[in-house]
Structure formats: C-alpha cells, structure tokens
Amino acid sequence: MPHALVLIALISCSVYSRLWAEQAADRQATPLASQFSWHAPDRGAKVAALIPGRRTPQLTPETLFADWTKAQVERWNKEHPPLPAAEAYQQYAATAPTDAELTADFPVHISPFGRPRGKGSEGPPTQHAVEKADQVLVSYCPFCGSESLSLAFDPKNPYGHATTNCCRTELYASEKDWPADYALKPTATAKFQHLDDTWVEVPCTLHRDRDGTEWELFLKTIFDHKRWLEEGCNRVRQYAQKFEETGDPVCAHKLAVILDKVADTYYGLPLAANNKLCAGKDGKPLTRDEWEAVPRPAIFEVSYLGAWSKRMPYSSPGWLNMMDEHLWVEPFARVRHHPAFKQVSQELYGDPEALDRKVMTKLLRELSLMFQSVFSQKLLHNYQEAIYLDLWMLGALLQDKVLLDFAGPCQELSMYNHTFQDGMNGEGAPNYMDMPGGYYYPVLKDPKGWLQYQPKFLEDNPFYWAASSEMHKVATVRGLELEFGDQHEPCFAPNFSSDPAQVRERERIGSRNWAGYGIGLIRVGGPGHRQEVGLDYTRATLHNAQDALSLECWVDGVPVMRKGGYSAWWSNAHLQWERPEYQALKQMGYPHEIVEGERAFDGWSWIWSHSPLCQNTVTVDETAPGRGWADNRGYGEVITFKGGEAAGEPGSGFQVLDVRDHYSWSRVGKEVSDFRRTLLGVEGPEGRPYVLDVLKLTGGQRHAIYNNGWGERVSDNLPGVSGKADDLTQVFFDGKLPEDTPDYRNYRQLRKIEKLAAPNKPWDLTWKADYAAYAPRDPNGKPFERPLPDGVGQV
Ligand SMILES: [Zn+2]
Structure with missing residues (x-):
C-alpha cells in the first residue's frame, strides 16, 4: 500500500493532496491524535518550549540577588546592633587586613617576567x-x-x-x-x-x-603577579564565601575596596599569554582604540588577535571560562546591593552608585569584550567548560543579549550534547568524562548551584543520574580507572587499593558492556586472581588513539596490558643529564633506562602511545585505523554480550563479548571485508581465569597483531629463534622506512627483536608485573621502600 501511495503522488499531485487532506481530517476528529499531532496548531509552541534555555529564568541587574542580599543584611542585623553607616565604614576599613594594606601599591602589571x-x-x-x-x-x-x-x-x-x-x-x-x-x-x-x-x-x-x-x-613583576592572584583574585573568593556563610558586612566592604582596584588593573592589563603580549595589526602594542574595534561577537572563530587571557597570563591562553577569567562576577553580584558596598562608594566617590557603575563599565564590560573576541573556545558549547553560570550572570548584569543567549541555555545543552541515548556521559576516556563529571554534574544537582535558578532541572532531565554516575563504574578491582582513549595513566596511582575487604567486594562485580562508551569488560576468576580484559570499540573522536578493537588486561587489579593513554607531550620533562637533579633521578633505581619523550605533537612518546603497537590492536600492511584526531574513524557493533552475573553465581564462569568493526579500515584506505574480535572468558578449577581472544581479519596483504606486556618476562616455552634484528624496521622494511614519518619512525621503538620459527605445537610465555615497580623514590637517596604490602600489586 505505501508503494501505491508513492506512485499516486508521482502521477498526480492532486490525488495525493486529497488523500493527505482526508487523513488529516480523520486525525483532527480524534481528540487523542490531535493532542500529539504533527499538524496540531500548538505543535510549534510545544516544540519551542523544549528548546534548551527556554526554561532558564530571565535575570536582571535590578533583581539578581537583591532579595538574597537583603536577607543576608537582616540575618546579620538580628544578632548585631546596626551601626551608623559612616562609623561602620571606619570600623570595617580598620579591620585587618586594613583597606590601606589591601590597596597600597596594588599590582597593575603582571607579565612578562x-x-x-x-x-x-x-x-x-x-x-x-x-x-x-x-x-x-x-x-x-x-x-x-x-x-x-x-x-x-x-x-x-x-x-x-x-x-x-x-x-x-x-x-x-x-x-x-x-x-x-x-x-x-x-x-x-x-x-x-x-x-x-x-x-x-x-x-x-x-x-x-x-x-x-x-x-x-x-x-618585580613575578611578585606583582603573585600578589594579583592572591589579593586581587583568591581573596575575593574568600570574602565572597565568608559573606555567603555569615552575612558579615565587613566582607561586602572589603569586596568593594578590592573590586575598585581590580577594575582599574583589569581594564588596563594587556592581553597576555605566557611571556607574550598581544600586538595590534601594525605589530605594535595593542591600543584601546583597536581593541574596542575588534569585530564582535566572535562566535565560530576566534578574532584575528588570537586566543589570549588577562587575569591568568600563565595558564592556557584563551581558556577564559574554564580558568575563571570572570571570577569576580558572582561576588560582585552578591554584594552590590549591600549598604556597606554603597558606603565604600560614597566615601571614595561621593556617590553611593559610582562604584557599581565603575565595576560594570571597567571590569564587567571588559570581561564581555574578552569573551566575545579572544575566548579560545569561542561562543560554542564545550563540555570541557560545560558550566557557564558566571558567564550567564555576566550577561545578566550587563544585559548583554549575546552572552545571555549563549550561556543561559548551556547548562541544559550540556545534558543533551554530552549525554548519550542511554543516558551516559561519554567523552572518550575516564579523565575526560571527569571534566563534566567534576564541575558540571555536581553543580546541576546542588541546591546552591543551578537549582537556585532552575529548580525543576532534575525532574526535567531524568537521565541526569545515569549521565553523572555511570562513569564511576568504569573501574577495576583495586579501584583504578580503565585506560581507554586519552586517559592519564600514572605509573603508580596512590588510590591503588590494598584494602582486602574493599577488593573482595569489587571482585564480585560481573562483566559489563557499555555500548555508549564503546567498551566492554570481561571479568572472570576467583578471589585474588580476578582477571579483567577490556575490549575497546569506541567511536569517540578527538581524545582517542589508533585503537579499533584493542585490548587492555588487568589481573588482580594490576594493569598488565596497558594502552599508553594521553602521554601529553608538553608535560614531558627535558632530561638535563648534566644537572644534579637528573643525575639523582638516574640513581633512583627505576627498572628501565629513562629516556626523553620529546616535546612536540610529532614527538615519539605521543605518536607511540596513540599507535596500534601500544594500543594492543592490529595493522594491515603497516597501516593502522584512524587515530581520532581526524574524521576517519569507524565504529564497533556488539554482536554478542553474555555476562554480568556476580562472581560465583551460575553462569559467571562463562562470559562472551563479540564485536564486529565497521569502516575502520575503509576510512584509512584499506580493503578489509571482515574485522571482528571475540573474547571468551572461562573460569577453570579453583577459580583460575582464562580469556580466549579470537581475532578475525580478512583483507590486505600483511597482518600484524601487537600485544604489549607491562611487566618482565620470567619464563617461556617458544619455538626456536630463527633470526634477530635491532628493531622492527629491520624486519618490516629492511631498515629503510617507506617514508620518514613519525608513524613509521615508531617501528624503531620496538627493539631487540627475535624472529621465531613457525610453531608446530602450543607455545606459552609468562610475564610478571609489580604495580609498585615505578612507585616514587625518595629524592634524597633513601633506599626504595615498596609502598604496598607484600603480595599486593604483584602478579
Ligand atoms: Zn636555577
């Protein structure tokens, strides 16, 4: 029948329209249907009401915190006899630190050093x-x-x-x-x-x-920079917090005194990044005229000046929202209606409203100019910043429509943009999930956070609870997080659990598959030797790696097949071996030679950690699947997941995760018709775990599978050695790289290669790992003491 309809529509539009009209009339005749109809007259309004931000309240400078501040005044006055305004001013000004101490030589210039x-x-x-x-x-x-x-x-x-x-x-x-x-x-x-x-x-x-x-x-600038951050910034936070807690008017007074100084300094500060200052178009220092004339708002691209900061010149330039460039906004908003604030204005300017106008025009307006031109994240929603409350308040105080329209809806938008259909927050790696997890989700459920402004937020967004909590389950039996994507991987994490009761409890948790995250974890084995093997099929882009159908393996909570993680190159130390502190590092007795990882995006440590060689997956003709920093990734489809029974329950001894990959190879130009990996977890006698890894790959000429052990080889039963090579380039390319690219240079990092004869019987290999092998040493040369109890962390 639908085919006939299409045919009619093709032949005769009039017939089609008539049919359509009749059906529409039928629907209108049914009350229930009309209520949800595509054609209901109020449909547009109903949809519009769901647009993020429509339920965000409208704040104004007149009403924002006006009642709240009044209540704080009344609360204080109940227990403290009110003083005449001028007398109160004198008393507050003399309260330590005195106004004179706070303001004398207040910093005006904070970089370069x-x-x-x-x-x-x-x-x-x-x-x-x-x-x-x-x-x-x-x-x-x-x-x-x-x-x-x-x-x-x-x-x-x-x-x-x-x-x-x-x-x-x-x-x-x-x-x-x-x-x-x-x-x-x-x-x-x-x-x-x-x-x-x-x-x-x-x-x-x-x-x-x-x-x-x-x-x-x-x-001198080093000291002025320090004082600016402590006296001009942190102290504002402290007074604001104390004012919220106590209502003490001295806080409102001190905030007024500091904000008066901050407004002058902030307005004058040059745009800065590290030791650099921003130049204008002519290459000379940026002038006020040019700064005012920069095209705004810069929504999709940063302005021609680039990304800069003022408040914190030595943080990541332009990360204005995340780094709280606007930290003064809420403290100001909460005290500007207070009589003590107005009295400071009266004393300084002979007008109780003058200071408010000054802060609005010199500090808040300047912040708005910053956000609308040199904000590295632009006026685009970004989960790494996620909570835009201060920016929204800034918009409200200035009645700036651009900021209000952007920042108001963002609180709600984060829920939609960063929550999957299954209600989870998926950002490619646990530490990236932690970004919204740490400063976005908690604010949304805090009665003193977003609920102050949108009280029904949690009822309106019921998937909040899964989105904010599921990521905390991506952990292994000793409490460490799984290591997929750009996870930060410490050599030794202090939260590695040695508590037997806690470990026994966690050993009961069954296998789990998080399709939204694209990771599955097979768990088998009894107490003391629980094995957890992750199969990662994530389709997250950006903070990721060449990791299609890759593995990670943990035994008794000790990672024994690791995946390299983020390995942020800009944090790599420059190993200055001629210096005494690096000589001391050499003497500390770490198990392997310490080598420099290079400090550039094509430095080897970054390329290596994101490569299939490190990620425990495969190459086809020495080509790897897409890394995640370009639009060239495939995705995994779970064919079978059998698991989840708690340890010891019927069925817990046989677990299956079977995933088929789609497009990972075609998107890097390789014809592969089948790429599939299956993990079978089996529990043997006495709870011994076995995980069988079946990998199927059809296509290309040469396949290489990499399994990367984080430990030392203790014994093996392998076929005889048929050849040796200094590194893997000798084996694959006769020592000459097909192209001198960072990806090919990776093969030089696999050294001391043994080629083995083809096996004619089963072979095996045993590794041992000690989680504490890379634990911190005493810098003053005290002998190393293993920081874990004997037998814990050793597998
Ligand atoms: Zn020095």
Whole structure:
C-alpha cells in the first residue's frame, strides 16, 4: 500500500493532496491524535518550549540577588546592633587586613617576567609554552639553566623575596628589600603599553645565561603577579564565601575596596599569554582604540588577535571560562546591593552608585569584550567548560543579549550534547568524562548551584543520574580507572587499593558492556586472581588513539596490558643529564633506562602511545585505523554480550563479548571485508581465569597483531629463534622506512627483536608485573621502600 501511495503522488499531485487532506481530517476528529499531532496548531509552541534555555529564568541587574542580599543584611542585623553607616565604614576599613594594606601599591602589571634582550614581548600566543622565551622565569631558570624552575617565596615577605629551588638564587622585588651586594639589581627600565593607553615602567635586570642568551628580566613583576592572584583574585573568593556563610558586612566592604582596584588593573592589563603580549595589526602594542574595534561577537572563530587571557597570563591562553577569567562576577553580584558596598562608594566617590557603575563599565564590560573576541573556545558549547553560570550572570548584569543567549541555555545543552541515548556521559576516556563529571554534574544537582535558578532541572532531565554516575563504574578491582582513549595513566596511582575487604567486594562485580562508551569488560576468576580484559570499540573522536578493537588486561587489579593513554607531550620533562637533579633521578633505581619523550605533537612518546603497537590492536600492511584526531574513524557493533552475573553465581564462569568493526579500515584506505574480535572468558578449577581472544581479519596483504606486556618476562616455552634484528624496521622494511614519518619512525621503538620459527605445537610465555615497580623514590637517596604490602600489586 505505501508503494501505491508513492506512485499516486508521482502521477498526480492532486490525488495525493486529497488523500493527505482526508487523513488529516480523520486525525483532527480524534481528540487523542490531535493532542500529539504533527499538524496540531500548538505543535510549534510545544516544540519551542523544549528548546534548551527556554526554561532558564530571565535575570536582571535590578533583581539578581537583591532579595538574597537583603536577607543576608537582616540575618546579620538580628544578632548585631546596626551601626551608623559612616562609623561602620571606619570600623570595617580598620579591620585587618586594613583597606590601606589591601590597596597600597596594588599590582597593575603582571607579565612578562622576562624576554630576550632587545626583542619585544609581542607575538602570537602559543598554547603550550615550549620556547625558552615563553618559559623564562616560569619554568626556565636563566641563572643555572634548569628547565624545572620553581620558586620558594619567603613566608615573611612573600611579595618581596623568593629563592629559586634549583640554584638558590635570591630574587627581590624592590630596592627596600635587596642586600647591598645584590647582583641582580635592575640597571634599566622597560616600558609596556597597557590597554588603558598608559605606559607602565618596569625595572629591568640584564642577564646573560650560560648559553650566551642575553635576557631582560623583570623580577618585580613575578611578585606583582603573585600578589594579583592572591589579593586581587583568591581573596575575593574568600570574602565572597565568608559573606555567603555569615552575612558579615565587613566582607561586602572589603569586596568593594578590592573590586575598585581590580577594575582599574583589569581594564588596563594587556592581553597576555605566557611571556607574550598581544600586538595590534601594525605589530605594535595593542591600543584601546583597536581593541574596542575588534569585530564582535566572535562566535565560530576566534578574532584575528588570537586566543589570549588577562587575569591568568600563565595558564592556557584563551581558556577564559574554564580558568575563571570572570571570577569576580558572582561576588560582585552578591554584594552590590549591600549598604556597606554603597558606603565604600560614597566615601571614595561621593556617590553611593559610582562604584557599581565603575565595576560594570571597567571590569564587567571588559570581561564581555574578552569573551566575545579572544575566548579560545569561542561562543560554542564545550563540555570541557560545560558550566557557564558566571558567564550567564555576566550577561545578566550587563544585559548583554549575546552572552545571555549563549550561556543561559548551556547548562541544559550540556545534558543533551554530552549525554548519550542511554543516558551516559561519554567523552572518550575516564579523565575526560571527569571534566563534566567534576564541575558540571555536581553543580546541576546542588541546591546552591543551578537549582537556585532552575529548580525543576532534575525532574526535567531524568537521565541526569545515569549521565553523572555511570562513569564511576568504569573501574577495576583495586579501584583504578580503565585506560581507554586519552586517559592519564600514572605509573603508580596512590588510590591503588590494598584494602582486602574493599577488593573482595569489587571482585564480585560481573562483566559489563557499555555500548555508549564503546567498551566492554570481561571479568572472570576467583578471589585474588580476578582477571579483567577490556575490549575497546569506541567511536569517540578527538581524545582517542589508533585503537579499533584493542585490548587492555588487568589481573588482580594490576594493569598488565596497558594502552599508553594521553602521554601529553608538553608535560614531558627535558632530561638535563648534566644537572644534579637528573643525575639523582638516574640513581633512583627505576627498572628501565629513562629516556626523553620529546616535546612536540610529532614527538615519539605521543605518536607511540596513540599507535596500534601500544594500543594492543592490529595493522594491515603497516597501516593502522584512524587515530581520532581526524574524521576517519569507524565504529564497533556488539554482536554478542553474555555476562554480568556476580562472581560465583551460575553462569559467571562463562562470559562472551563479540564485536564486529565497521569502516575502520575503509576510512584509512584499506580493503578489509571482515574485522571482528571475540573474547571468551572461562573460569577453570579453583577459580583460575582464562580469556580466549579470537581475532578475525580478512583483507590486505600483511597482518600484524601487537600485544604489549607491562611487566618482565620470567619464563617461556617458544619455538626456536630463527633470526634477530635491532628493531622492527629491520624486519618490516629492511631498515629503510617507506617514508620518514613519525608513524613509521615508531617501528624503531620496538627493539631487540627475535624472529621465531613457525610453531608446530602450543607455545606459552609468562610475564610478571609489580604495580609498585615505578612507585616514587625518595629524592634524597633513601633506599626504595615498596609502598604496598607484600603480595599486593604483584602478579
Ligand atoms: Zn636555577
């Protein structure tokens, strides 16, 4: 019948329309049908009501927290006799830290800390500081050459004196602190143009490092930066929290005093990233005129200036929402209706409303300019930032429609964008699930969080509970998280559980398949030797690896087949073997030679950890499936999952996970007609676990399967050695890479190769692993003490 209808429609539109009209009339005749009809007159309105943000309340600067602040005042006044406003002002101003202490020499300039002599500090921002100019006095010490600089600030004079931990060089902020023979006295000044078009003069110390590079060092700026973060930022948080808890008006007073200073500084701060400042189109320091004229809002692309920050120049540039660029907004919103706030304004400006106007126009408006032009995540929703409450409040105070329309709905949108059909939050790896898990989901259910504004949020989004909690089950018997995707994998995680009762409890949990995450975990075996083997078929992109149908294996909670994880290259240490701290590292007795992982996106540690060689999967003609950072991934379809019985229950001794891959090979140009992996978990006598891995691959010329053991070989029963090679390039390519690419260079990392004769009988190989083998050592050379009880962590 449907075919006939289509035919009629093709031949005669009028017949089709008549049929359609009759059917529509039928539907209108039925009350129930009309209620849910596609054609119901109110359908559009009903759909529109479901659009994220439609249930978000409309805030205004007049009403936001006005009642709340009033209630805080009343609450305080109940137990404290009110003082006349002027008298209260004097009392609060003298309360320690006094207003004079908070405001004297308040920092106005916080970066750069240094730059190569004669070169400006303007330039394009860099996401990861890897150049010495980015790192000087941040992680590079120009006095001794260490690339792991840290400073010990003098507790008696934290804004005046510090010592480098590497070479014990004393640093001082200003003349009143430095000793007579101080070698790093500034002998010059440098001028920096600020965004309020003033020029700030900074004392400059000239210094030549061991490599002969001449530096201009701005030591005072290090201390001003510290004071800015502590006094201009953290202290605001502390007063705001105390005000919420107690209603104490001294907090409202101090917030007013600090915000008055912060507004001036923030307005003037140049856009900064590491030791760089933002230049305008002409390559000269950015001016207020050009900054005001930058096209806004930058919604889909960052503006031509690039991604920058002001509040925290040494964090990831442009991550404004995640790094709380706007941390002052809520504290301000909660005290601006308070009489003590208005009294500060009265005393400073002779007008109780002047300070409010100043903070609005100099601080909040400036924040809005930042978010609408140099925000690295743009005005696009991103789960890594997820909670946009402060940005929404900023929009409300400024009545800025762009910010309100973007940030209001985001709270709800995160639920839709980052929750699968099965109600789970799936972000490619447990530590990425933790990002919304840590600062998004908790705020949504907190009565002092999002529920203040949208009280029915949890009823309206019932899948909240699975989305926020399922990820916590992706854990093994000793409490460590599974290691799929870009998971951070510690050599030794302190939360590795040694508690027998906890482990016995977790050993009872059966196999599990999370189709939404694209991972399945076969669990078999009795107490003390529970085996957990993960088969990963994730289709998540970005934070992922060449991991189609890859394995991970855990025995008694000890990872024995690991997958490399994130291996973030910008965190790799530069191993300066000539330095004493690295010589000490060498003496610490780690089981294997320590080698440098390189510090670039094509550095070998990054390429290796994301490769099939590390990920326990296969290559076809030395080609791997897509890595996840391009649109070239396939996905896995679960054919059979049999499992889930608690340990010891009938059926728990036989578990199956069978997954077929789709498109992983065709998307990298390989003709493969079948790619399928099946895990069979069987429990033998005395609870001994066996997991059989059946891999089926049809297509291509040469297949290689990689199984990567995290341990030491103790015994084997293998066919005879028929040949040896220095590394895998000798075996596959006669030592000459088909192309000199990072992916091919990977094969050099597999060294000391033995080629074995074809087996004519079953063979076996035994590994042992000690989870504590890479546990931290004492930096002062005390003999290593294994941090786990005997027998725990050793399999
Ligand atoms: Zn040093």
